[in-house]
Amino acid sequence: MSNRPDTPLLDLVQSPADIKRFSDAQLVELAHDLRAETISCVSETGGHLGAGLGVVELTVALHAVFDAPRDKIIWDVSHQSYPHKILTGRRDRIRTLRQKGGLSGFTKRSESPYDPFGAAHSSTSISAALGFAVARDLGGACDTGHGDAIAVIGDGAMSAGMAFEAMNHAGHLKQRLIVILNDNEMSIAPPVGALSSYLSRLYAGEPFQEFKAAAKGAVSLLPPPFQEGARRAKDMLKGLTVGGTLFEELGFSYIGPIDGHDMDQLLPVLRTVRARATGPTLIHVITRKGKGYGPAEARRDGGHATAKFDLVTGEQKKAPSNAPSYTRVFADALLEHAAQDDRICAITAAMPEGTGLDLFEQRYPSRCFDVGIAEQHAVTFAAGLAAGGMKPFCALYSTFLQRGYDQVVHDVAIQRLPVRFAIDRAGLVGADGPTHAGAFDVAYLANLPGFTVMAAADEAELKHMVATAVAHDEGPIAFRYPRGEGQGVEMPERGEPLEIGKGRMIQQGSRVALLSFGTRLGEVMKASEALRARGITPSVADARFAKPLDRDLILDLAARHEALITIEEGAVGGFGSHVAQLLADHAVFDDGLKFRSMVLPDTFIDQASPEDMYATAGLDADHIEARVLDVLGIARIGHQRA
Ligand SMILES: Cc1ncc(C[n+]2csc(CCOP(=O)(O)OP(=O)(O)O)c2C)c(N)n1
Numbered sequence: 001m002s003n004r005p006d007t008p009l010l011d012l013v014q015s016p017a018d019i020k021r022f023s024d025a026q027l028v029e030l031a032h033d034l035r036a037e038t039i040s041c042v043s044e045t046g047g048h049l050g051a052g053l054g055v056v057e058l059t060v061a062l063h064a065v066f067d068a069p070r071d072k073i074i075w076d077v078s079h080q081s082y083p084h085k086i087l088t089g090r091r092d093r094i095r096t097l098r099q100k101g102g103l104s105g106f107t108k109r110s111e112s113p114y115d116p117f118g119a120a121h122s123s124t125s126i127s128a129a130l131g132f133a134v135a136r137d138l139g140g141a142c143d144t145g146h147g148d149a150i151a152v153i154g155d156g157a158m159s160a161g162m163a164f165e166a167m168n169h170a171g172h173l174k175q176r177l178i179v180i181l182n183d184n185e186m187s188i189a190p191p192v193g194a195l196s197s198y199l200s201r202l203y204a205g206e207p208f209q210e211f212k213a214a215a216k217g218a219v220s221l222l223p224p225p226f227q228e229g230a231r232r233a234k235d236m237l238k239g240l241t242v243g244g245t246l247f248e249e250l251g252f253s254y255i256g257p258i259d260g261h262d263m264d265q266l267l268p269v270l271r272t273v274r275a276r277a278t279g280p281t282l283i284h285v286i287t288r289k290g291k292g293y294g295p296a297e298a299r300r301d302g303g304h305a306t307a308k309f310d311l312v313t314g315e316q317k318k319a320p321s322n323a324p325s326y327t328r329v330f331a332d333a334l335l336e337h338a339a340q341d342d343r344i345c346a347i348t349a350a351m352p353e354g355t356g357l358d359l360f361e362q363r364y365p366s367r368c369f370d371v372g373i374a375e376q377h378a379v380t381f382a383a384g385l386a387a388g389g390m391k392p393f394c395a396l397y398s399t400f401l402q403r404g405y406d407q408v409v410h411d412v413a414i415q416r417l418p419v420r421f422a423i424d425r426a427g428l429v430g431a432d433g434p435t436h437a438g439a440f441d442v443a444y445l446a447n448l449p450g451f452t453v454m455a456a457a458d459e460a461e462l463k464h465m466v467a468t469a470v471a472h473d474e475g476p477i478a479f480r481y482p483r484g485e486g487q488g489v490e491m492p493e494r495g496e497p498l499e500i501g502k503g504r505m506i507q508q509g510s511r512v513a514l515l516s517f518g519t520r521l522g523e524v525m526k527a528s529e530a531l532r533a534r535g536i537t538p539s540v541a542d543a544r545f546a547k548p549l550d551r552d553l554i555l556d557l558a559a560r561h562e563a564l565i566t567i568e569e570g571a572v573g574g575f576g577s578h579v580a581q582l583l584a585d586h587a588v589f590d591d592g593l594k595f596r597s598m599v600l601p602d603t604f605i606d607q608a609s610p611e612d613m614y615a616t617a618g619l620d621a622d623h624i625e626a627r628v629l630d631v632l633g634i635a636r637i638g639h640q641r642a
């Protein structure tokens with residue numbers, strides 16, 4: 001039974017148009033309702049809580065002052081967009097968040113006209129908003145006419161180079177563009193970097209303190225274009241920082257910092273900017289991550305992400321774990337090796353907890369680097385560390401490594417530098433959906449000359465792969481492992497380096513060989529059991545390496561079986577494609593081998609449980625069994641024996 005909050009004003013809102021008739025005082029009440037509804041919803045669904053709570057007032061104010069969907073409000077990352085979704089006609093579905101068939105946990109163009117641009121990877125909002133602004137000014141085909149383009153970007157996301165690329169361009173074009181910097185002094189973890197320190201100085205400085213105290217507007221402090229508007233708007237605009245900020249050097253009018261939870265500050269500033277902005281304008285708002293919900297505010301990460309939780313206590317309702325997570329196995333293994341080898345260092349791009357490197361940072365702070373949301377820098381920084389004689393472990397989610405791909409090719413592979421890539425969240429990740437799927441890393445790494453690419457079949461294998469990476473100084477090496485718990489296998493006392501390019505036989509059988517790469521091995525074994533009931537005992541092997549391939553193993557399997565089937569948690573172009581190439585190069589198909597490669601389908605799979613997603617992808621035991629029967633020409637009627 002969910003205890004829905006009492007939300008009298010929110011109950012009157014079906015779309016942002018309904019907000020326009022509210023008084024400023026009612027908008028404050030609406031924010032109260034919206035915060036209660038957001039907390040209630042996430043307590044039932046789990047998901048991203050802290051960021052959304054931090055922008056409740058900002059969301060109300062934006063939809064009160066601007067005219068979405070004609071005005072394009074673009075949320076960076078968009079993990080903070082739950083309040084926005086509630087106000088834009090999706091309250092009735094908000095409790096389907098991040099579930100199969102439900103709302104996405106991020107903005108999504110196909111979900112709503114109020115989501116002009118999808119997100120989830122950070123630091124894209126200013127580029128996208130500038131695109132809309134230029135399209136508007138070119139008379140583009142925007143169906144809702146010439147509205148404003150407004151990017152809402154966090155202080156963490158602002159640390160990525162892409163944000164500065166966009167601001168640099170916006171300052172050059174000088175077209176009207178509104179950027180709202182939502183500064184809560186938090187990324188997922190406490191923010192890192194000189195920019196964070198700079199932002200702190202901006203609001204720790206005199207103007208912001210005066211601003212808090214000053215009751216009367218100091219309109220003369222506003223940039224000239226706004227002074228007239230401010231007088232006319234008769235708003236109580238208080239003293240604001242003007243002049244000499246980094247943003248103004250980039251061609252923006254800078255307004256702020258203002259209190260992002262105070263409607264009396266948000267509304268007049270937004271109204272003035274809407275009335276008066278002529279070029280790129282950045283409004284710096286100060287907010288608190290997790291605002292208004294004690295258990296979230298009390299957390300170190302401001303309640304960034306949460307499982308379902310008890311509304312009263314905030315206690316998360318997490319299922320008990322049966323095995324250590326792959327992330328934890330990686331982190332513990334790396335710590336063991338780092339104790340013996342002081343050349344080992346670790347790099348994360350703003351995901352210390354997510355990658356397990358928070359443990360490494362605690363133990364070896366001088367050898368652990370959180371570079372902020374800066375994957376491109378993370379990769380080339382690691383390349384520099386390797387060139388300098390260190391053993392860098394660059395720990396990135398598969399999906400986020402995509403952002404540093406040119407650096408992987410240009411700075412690591414071509415120079416054959418021994419960077420170790422710990423690729424977490426490989427394969428389908430569940431609730432975060434397609435934007436976070438680790439679908440492509442094998443395809444984009446195994447095609448690089450000199451790269452070694454591994455996938456752990458279970459947590460014991462992962463421990464051995466960490467040891468293999470530590471020992472491998474001949475060039476770049478990557479090992480991938482999925483989100484979540486291991487399979488509960490027995491763990492070795494110590495990880496032992498694997499022989500590069502060597503797979504392992506799991507089960508000798510006949511007629512069909514199943515060659516698995518990664519944790520699909522569990523499903524392969526389940527399929528093998530089901531096939532045994534039909535009198536079919538497939539051979540099963542764990543490839544371990546997509547590059548270099550275990551040629552002898554593969555050619556031997558091809559020679560001894562009617563059919564060879566590869567299975568992997570990745571898109572086409574990965575392991576199976578490399579096996580096909582090897583078989584073709586050795587003219588194996590000429591001898592009639594039946595070959596099938598089971599990969600992720602050529603589509604983006606929406607969020608669901610990982611199990612559901614793999615069933616949708618056709619990569620679960622049931623589908624593997626069916627593929628074997630099909631390739632052997634056996635009709636799948638009940639448990640008909642071969
Ligand atoms: C390219 C990329 N790297 C990493 C992440 C993981 N991530 C999601 S939210 C977040 C922190 C964002 O901080 P900020 O922009 O300040 O937003 P806040 O959560 O504080 O509102 C990170 C690192 C991501 N979404 N995209």
Ligand SMILES: CC(=O)[C@@H](O)[C@H](O)COP(=O)(O)O
Pocket residue numbers: 048077079120188305354425429432483
């Ligand atoms: C919004 C974002 O990108 C991160 O919060 C991400 O959702 C974390 O993923 P995990 O939950 O797999 O660590």
Ligand SMILES: [Mg+2]
Pocket residue numbers: 154155156157182183184185186187
């Ligand atoms: Mg932040």
